Amino acid sequence: MKLSFDRAELDFRDQVRSFIALHFPADRPFTPGAADEDRWATALLHQGWAAYQWPPQFGGTGWNMTQKYIWERETALAGVPARMGGMGMFMLAPVLYTHGSAEQCQRFLPGILDNSVEWCQGYSEPEAGSDLAALGTRAVLEGDHYLVNGMKTWxxxxxxxxxxxxxxRTGSTGRRQDGISFLLIDMRSTGVSVQPIVTLDGRHSTLNTVTFDNVRVPLDQRVGEEGQGWRYAKGLLTHERTGLAYVADSTRRLRRLRETASRTPTGHGWLIDDPLFAARLAEVEIDLMALEITELRTLAETATGQAPGTQSSILKLQGTLVLQRLTELFIECAGLHALPYSFEERGLREEMSTYLIGRSASIAGxxxxxQRDIIAKHVLGLP
Ligand SMILES: Cc1cc2nc3c(=O)[nH]c(=O)nc-3n(C[C@H](O)[C@H](O)[C@H](O)COP(=O)(O)OP(=O)(O)OC[C@H]3O[C@@H](n4cnc5c(N)ncnc54)[C@H](O)[C@@H]3O)c2cc1C
Known part of the structure; x- marks a missing residue:
């Protein structure tokens, strides 16, 4: 098993580094916000790297898994987004070019590629989260369209x-999974309404509830065959979970944490030299290194054409635990300053906000x- 880069891969890494430095040199780093995001999106599109995960015939790069890994790692270390597209880019597009019709690819992929059309993912429902097959949003075929009623949440x-x-749900006979279909719904359709969900950090930042009241969805907006949606949706989840290991992101955070702790005074010196803090930092660093090796192992396997499969559960589980422990150590650095004193007027210090929102990483996806259940059954073979 190959766990280091060869010459060609190192050359590719250098090309990536130069490209990033050309647009965001060390003395002019990427700043989140519309100006830099638009600039980066345009640069990626011109370079042909906007859809780095897609096959070339649909406008992607055709990179292999190692090149994708290098791209994700280098962008995270430089603090620039790996991609500017949202869920359409890395979740829906693979379903479309694998299971969708040629017309659907022509109609929807360009808007995802140039980031002009925003997509959201409607899987979870109030009574169907972990047990997703229990979903009850119903679509009834009436001539050339489905009539959809129900509710999605989170x-x-x-x-x-x-x-x-x-x-x-389009059918109720046989296995629950067999009666599920995959639809594309225009959010401006009559009967769609969106309500905000305020999260632990005191804001409505991303989450919502969506209700469907007799929403008409044309038949040509169903992807693949009726009743096969579960299969398409499950494939999508393995990609989502593999992308949730956060290795590069955690590596960048760890580096910043080390710098912050070196500047944080304690009664006797600096926090970085405190034996208890240093031990916790070392523990999380070791776990992050182990996670990175697991990610490389997964890459080595997928490079031979296998799907990530249950490995993605290990990556997702360990990745979120490492990320959460890092956010906890940031709170220690911030000390009393991390205390939220007014949600509305002053906002939260960044460390606290990241810590609170980071709690959801072990729920989302x-x-x-x-994930532990999946690992027990399918990796360890426990009954
Ligand atoms: C920040 C965030 C963003 C999200 N974004 C989206 C989105 O864009 N689209 C979307 O569709 N969904 C989204 N979700 C929803 C997410 O997928 C669900 O929250 C998740 O699948 C869990 O479902 P649930 O919340 O219904 O919890 P439940 O399934 O009700 O679980 C409750 C508790 O029971 C435990 N549990 C449940 N079943 C088992 C089991 N078999 N064995 C052991 N323990 C079990 C769970 O681990 C959990 O602790 C998002 C969630 C979050 C937090």
Whole structure:
């Protein structure tokens, strides 16, 4: 098993570094916000790297898994986004070019590629989260369209989305999974309404509830065959979970944490030299290194054409735990200053806000308990 880069891969890494430095040199780093985001999106589109995960025939790079890994790592270390597209880019597009019709690819992929159309993911419902197959949003075929009724919840970015890709119930015989279909719904359709959900950090930042009241969805907005939506949706989740290991992101955070702790005074010196803090920092660093090796192992396997499969659950589980422990150590650095004293007027210090929102990482994309279940059954072979 190959766990280091060869010459060609190192050359590619240098090319990536030069490209990033050309647009955001060390003395002019990327600043989150419309100006730099637009500039970066344009640069990626011109370079042909906007859809780095897609096959070339649909406008992607055709990079192999190692090149994708290098791209994700280098962008995270430089503090620039790996991609500017949202959920359409890395979740829906693979479903479309794998299972969608040629017309659907022509109609929807360009808007995802140039980031002009925002998508949200409608899977979870009030009574269907971990047990997703229990979903009850119903789509009834009436001539050339489906009539959709029901509710989705925890829908990230629904308030700004133009479209939703979602799974709905179209049949109730046989296995629960067999009666599910994959639909694309225009969020401006009559009967769609979006309500905000305020999260632990005291803000409505991303989450929403979406209700469907007799929403008409044309038949040509169903992806693939009726009743096969579960299969498409499950494939999408493995990609989502593999992308939730946060290795590069955590590496950048760790570096920043080390710098911050070196500047944080204690009664006797600096926090970085405090034996208890240093031990916790070392523990999380070791776990991050182990996670990175697991990610490289997964890459080595997928490079031979295998799907990430249950490995993605290990990455998601460990990745979120490392991320959360890092956010806890940041709170220690901030000390008393991390205390939230007014949600409305003063906002939260960044460390506290990141810590609080970071709690959701072990829920979103499938909870960590569910990932442990998958690992127990499918990796360890326990009954
Ligand atoms: C920040 C965030 C963003 C999200 N974005 C989206 C989105 O864009 N689109 C979307 O569709 N969904 C989204 N979700 C929803 C997410 O997928 C669900 O929250 C998640 O699948 C868990 O479902 P649930 O909340 O219904 O919890 P439940 O399934 O009710 O679980 C409750 C608790 O029971 C435990 N549990 C459940 N079943 C088992 C089991 N078999 N074994 C052991 N323990 C179990 C869980 O681990 C959890 O602790 C988002 C969630 C969050 C937090």
């Amino acid at each position: 829908t990230s970015y629904a308030h700004i989305a133009d479209w939703m890709f979602c799974i709905v 499938g909870t960590n308990e569910v």
